[in-house]
Amino acid sequence: MTAHNLQPEAPRKRLFISLMGLTCLLLVALIFLAWWVPNQGLANIHPDLPNIVGIAMAILSGLAILGTVLLVLTTAMNRDFFFTRLLRLVVIKFLLPMIELVGRLLGISKDSIRQSFIAMNNSLVISQCHSISPDRILVLLPHCIQLFDCAIKVTGDINKCVLCGRCDIKGLVDIGRRYGIDISVATGGTLARKVIVEKRPKLVLAVACERDLTSGIKDCYPLPVIGILNERPFGPCFNTRVDVEKIDEALSRILPRT
Structure with a gap:
């Protein structure tokens, strides 16, 4: 890509x-x-x-x-x-x-x-960050990236997704499996920080709005964070979207070249 x-x-x-x-x-x-x-x-x-x-x-x-x-x-x-x-x-x-x-x-x-x-x-x-091992990268997603009316909640385990393709979770699951990267869904800043502490990544790729990304980048320093802005066709925090190709491109620039 x-x-x-x-x-x-x-x-x-x-x-x-x-x-x-x-x-x-x-x-x-x-x-x-x-x-x-x-x-x-x-x-x-x-x-x-x-x-x-x-x-x-x-x-x-x-x-x-x-x-x-x-x-x-x-x-x-x-x-x-x-x-x-x-x-x-x-x-x-x-x-x-x-x-x-x-x-x-x-x-x-x-x-x-x-x-x-x-x-x-x-x-x-x-x-600054080149050739980072996939197992040291954490992709962190907001819970609003999943459809509001979906019966299967993927918070905590994105692999619960049944891959119906109605939201962007399917494409993100595909990326996680292709690269062997850990992907977590957090319901807020407190849970996001808890996930980061538990998983101890070397780099975080976060998807969120402008305010949350800016706050997260500041709070996580010196841990490097790449921010991908979400899309909000229905307003903030409700059925948001993300350009999966941007995540793929960012990962391709920091993962080891094969």
Whole structure:
């Protein structure tokens, strides 16, 4: 299967990169102001102190710019350059809240920013995680992916599915059996965390909405999580869908090549 299945995420990824660049510029401006405003007062304490503080601020600004460039290169080329795990930490714990604030000031919806963040996170994870054994990968699904009126509940054991094909569970069962990957269905965040603790995967591929994926990626760090957005033709948390080919494509990029 070719990589074109993941291309719809590209515009969202570019949005995050743009907001990240703007946030970086704002950070550099704030760092400069933090040096410039008290500059005269620092000189009164010691004549060399403004220069010392200025050098420290310049280093911080340089690190912010370097980090942004590395993130852009890693995302654009899907290669693990330097400090990818540290970059994921910076994006997840520090940049995302700031970018959400900048986006809100620009009138960009929170879901759009979250979609962009998920696409960026996926690029960082895929660039870092290669040739992971299938038995160390966990695919985590929301319970709403199954039809509401289905008499056979697959929560806890997806293999209970009778493969009628009315919902996307059939295609996911096929993927699990083809690759030998563990697939679990969780009814909420608490159960999802319990499943992860019990199974101790090396990588999680999660299907959910923007809010739940963003929250899950943040809560699971440093465990790498690839997020696949679900489709909600009937609204949230009811008979949702997922593009099974996107899951197949993501797995093909992190499983060992045969």
